[in-house]
Amino acid sequence: MKRTSKIALGAAGGLVVAGVVAVGIHESGSSSPASPGAAGTFAADPAVAEALAAEQCSYMTKPGDENGTNTVVLVSRTGLMGGASLPTQLLDALGETSGGQDAPVGSLTLITVGGKNERPRVVLDGAALTDPKAGEKRAERLAAKLPACVTAALDATPGATEPGSDELLAQQVAAQAAQDRVVVVSDGEANTGLLDLRIQNYAHGDPADAVARVADAGQLPKFDGINVTYFGIGQNRTEAERTWLRSFYTEMCIAAGGSCTVAKDLVPVDTEARNVPADPPLEAVTAIAAGPKTVYRVDSAAFAANSTDLVDADAVVAALTSIAETAKNNRVQKITVGGHACDDTSPVSELVQISQQRADKIAGLLQQQGVAAAITATGFGAEQPVSGPESDGTYTFAQCAANRRVEIVLG
Numbered sequence: 032m033k034r035t036s037k038i039a040l041g042a043a044g045g046l047v048v049a050g051v052v053a054v055g056i057h058e059s060g061s062s063s064p065a066s067p068g069a070a071g072t073f074a075a076d077p078a079v080a081e082a083l084a085a086e087q088c089s090y091m092t093k094p095g096d097e098n099g100t101n102t103v104v105l106v107s108r109t110g111l112m113g114g115a116s117l118p119t120q121l122l123d124a125l126g127e128t129s130g131g132q133d134a135p136v137g138s139l140t141l142i143t144v145g146g147k148n149e150r151p152r153v154v155l156d157g158a159a160l161t162d163p164k165a166g167e168k169r170a171e172r173l174a175a176k177l178p179a180c181v182t183a184a185l186d187a188t189p190g191a192t193e194p195g196s197d198e199l200l201a202q203q204v205a206a207q208a209a210q211d212r213v214v215v216v217s218d219g220e221a222n223t224g225l226l227d228l229r230i231q232n233y234a235h236g237d238p239a240d241a242v243a244r245v246a247d248a249g250q251l252p253k254f255d256g257i258n259v260t261y262f263g264i265g266q267n268r269t270e271a272e273r274t275w276l277r278s279f280y281t282e283m284c285i286a287a288g289g290s291c292t293v294a295k296d297l298v299p300v301d302t303e304a305r306n307v308p309a310d311p312p313l314e315a316v317t318a319i320a321a322g323p324k325t326v327y328r329v330d331s332a333a334f335a336a337n338s339t340d341l342v343d344a345d346a347v348v349a350a351l352t353s354i355a356e357t358a359k360n361n362r363v364q365k366i367t368v369g370g371h372a373c374d375d376t377s378p379v380s381e382l383v384q385i386s387q388q389r390a391d392k393i394a395g396l397l398q399q400q401g402v403a404a405a406i407t408a409t410g411f412g413a414e415q416p417v418s419g420p421e422s423d424g425t426y427t428f429a430q431c432a433a434n435r436r437v438e439i440v441l442g
Contacts, residue, residue, distance in 0.1 A: 079154060082187035088180035090162040090173075091155060095138025101157065102137065103209040105201055106185060107217035107263075108145030117181060118262045120294065121214050140208050141181070143188055144201035144217075151201040153208075154188045199226040199250055206252035206287070213257055213289075219264040219276045225250055225429055236336075238279035242286050244428050254289030261293045316350035324442040327354055329393055331435035337385065339392045348396060355400035358441050366406045367440040368394040373431035374413035374420070386410035393437045404441075 083091050095101075104121065141155040161173050198221035205213050225248055245251055261280050265273030277293045284291035319328045333347055334340065341347050358366060370390030372382035387410025394408035419430035426434065 076154070076187070078187045079184050082183040083180060086176065086180050086183045088173075088176065088183065091139075091158040091160070091180055091184065093159045094157050095159040096163075097138070097157075099137025099160075100212060101140065101210045102212045102214060103140045103142065103205045104181075105142045105144060105151075105205045105213065105215045105217070107196055107198075108143045108188075117178065117185070117216060118214075118294070118296070120260075120296075121216070121262065137211075139181070141184060142201065142205055142208070143185070144198065145196050151197075151204045152188060153204075154184055156208075196221060197226070199245065199252075202252040203250070206254050206257065209254075209257050211258065213254070213259045215259070215261045216263055217261070218267050219261070219280055220267070238275055238282055241279055242282045245283060246286055248428070251283065251287040252289075254284060254287040254291075257289050259284050259289040259291050261291075262296070264293050316347060316354075319438075324440050325357070326441075327439040329389075329437040329439070331432050333437075334389060334435075339385075339388045341392075351393070351396050352400055354439060354441070355397055355402045358402050358404055361441070363402075363404045363441045365442065366394075366397065366402065366404045368397070368406060368408040369415075369438045369440070370408070370410040371415055371417075371434060371436050371438070372411075372413045373426055373434040374416070375426065375431055379412055383410050383412035386412050389437050393439065397439070 080089070080092050083089055104117075106117075137160060138157040139155055139160055140153070140157055142151050142153055144151045160177065161170055165173060196217075198217060198219060202213075202215065205215070225245055261277075261284075264280055265276035268276065277295075281291055281293050316327055316329050316333065319326050327350075329347065333342060335342055357363075368390045370386030370388070370393075372386040374382070387408070390408040390410050394406050398406055413434065416426070416430070416434045417436070418433035419426040421427065421430075
C-alpha cells in the first residue's frame with residue numbers, strides 16, 4: 032500500500048504534531064527536525080547510520096518500498112522493558128516473503144519513548160527493509176540480518192535520562208505515522224500524561240472506565256483500520272494487574288478503531304543490555320518534600336471512589352508504618368494530616384466531609400503504629416488544589432485526581 036504522511040512539516044521545518052522529536056536529519060544536511068512519513072526528507076542520525084553501516088545495513092537509511100507494507104514499531108526505553116529484545120513475531124513479520132524471494136518488502140518506522148519529560152523519538156522513518164539492488168541470494172542474506180540491523184539502530188538511539196513515559200502521546204505519534212501496521216513493545220506502565228496509572232485506579236477500577244476517560248478527553252490514537260499488536264503489556268506485574276492492563280489496552284485500541292492483538296507471550300529481556308532508568312513505582316503513598324517538614328502524599332488511587340475504603344490496605348499500612356518509624360526516629364512532636372477534595376460541582380459540605388473522613392482514616396492508621404507525636408486531622412475540601420483549574424474554571428479528570436489526596440506533614 033502506498034504510504035502517505037499523516038504528520039506534516041511546519042513552515043520552519045518543525046513538526047505540526049506536538050511532542051515529537053526526530054533524531055534524524057534532512058538529506059540536505061540541516062539539523063532541523065524531520066517528520067515521520069515525509070519521504071525523501073529524513074536521514075538517520077549519524078550514530079544510527081554508523082551502527083547500521085557496521086552491520087552492513089546502510090540501505091536502511093534510504094526510503095523503503097512505498098507500495099509494500101509499512102510497519103511502525105514503538106519501543107519503550109524505560110524500566111525493565113528498556114532491555115527488551117524485539118519479539119521474534121515482529122522480526123518474522125518484517126521479514127515476510129514476497130514474489131517467491133525471501134526478502135523483506137515495505138518499510139519500517141522505528142519510534143522510541145521514555146523519560147517523563149522526553150518526547151517520542153523517530154529513529155528510522157520509512158526505512159528500506161532490503162537493498163532494492165540486491166539479487167535474490169543477497170536479498171536472502173539481508174533478510175537473515177534484519178534482526179541485527181533493527182537492534183543496532185535501536186541500541187544507537189539516545190536512551191531515556193529519567194524514569195517515566197507518556198505512552199498515550201507515543202501511541203498517538205505512532206498512529207499518525209502508520210498506514211498499515213503498528214507494533215508496540217512496552218509493559219504499558221505509563222507514569223505521566225492521561226494514562227498515568229496512578230490516577231486511573233490501576234488494576235482495581237473498570238478498564239472500560241479508564242478508556243472512556245481517554246476518549247472523553249479526545250486523546251485516543253487514530254488507529255482507524257490499522258493492525259495493532261502489543262508485546263510485553265503487564266509482564267512485570269502480578270497476574271491481576273497484567274489482566275487489567277491487557278484489557279485496558281485492548282479496549283483502548285478497539286475504541287480507537289484498530290484491529291487489535293495483545294500478545295500473551297513474554298518478551299525476552301536482558302536487564303544489563305541497555306543503561307536505562309527504572310520506571311517510578313506505582314505507589315499510593317509517596318514522599319513529596321523534605322527539609323524542616325517532611326511531607327507525604329496519599330494519592331486518590333489509594334481510596335475507592337467516593338469512599339474511605341482503601342484499595343490496597345496492606346500497601347498503605349506498610350507505607351504508614353515506615354512513616355511512623357521516621358517520626359519516632361526523628362522525635363517528631365507533631366503530625367498534621369490534611370484531607371483534600373476536588374471541586375467537581377459537588378456541594379461544599381460533601382467535599383469537606385469526604386476530605387475529613389479520609390484524613391481521619393489515615394490519622395487513625397498512623398496512631399495505630401504507636402506514634403507518640405500529637406496527630407491532628409483536618410478536611411480542607413477543595414480549598415487547596417495542587418492542579419488546575421482550566422481557563423473556564425473547571426478541572427480535568429487528571430487535575431481532580433491530583434487534587435484528591437491526603438497529605439501527612441511531619442513537624
